[in-house]
Amino acid sequence: MTGQAIWARPPPTETTVTTKNTADLLDYMRGYARSNPNNMELLNRDQQWAKLAKIELDRRHAAFIAVLPNPILEEIAARELNITELAKQLSP
Structure with missing residues (x-):
């Protein structure tokens, strides 16, 4: 396998990146909303x-x-x- 990358896992695909980005954003939003109840109102507004x-x-x-x-x-x-x-x- 000379010249080929050996991955412990398959390289990320667009779907796995999007899924990870969605999970990361949701985690961030949960923390943001938890820190101040008014923040949830901001997130729910059509920005x-x-x-x-x-x-x-x-x-x-x-x-x-x-x-x-x-x-x-x-x-x-x-x-x-x-x-x-x-x-x-x-x-x-």
């Missing part, structure tokens, strides 16, 4: 959760580039540097 998640992801991406010096940010903004293309150079 724009997908939109809020996108905003948080954008904020996290911004945090990644926030530490870069101005000359690099300027080249990224001018599309002279492409983080996605450069990342491909990191892959084996």
Whole structure:
């Protein structure tokens, strides 16, 4: 079996990841609701959760580039540097 990965368990599939993510989120929500009864009201309100998640992801991406010096940010903004293309150079 040279060159093949040996897994103790099969690699996760999209279904198992989704199931784990669902369980993790439910655990987090239980703790959140348990810590303050008003939190349950917030969870039950029809919020724009997908939109809020996108905003948080954008904020996290911004945090990644926030530490870069101005000359690099300027080249990224001018599309002279492409983080996605450069990342491909990191892959084996």
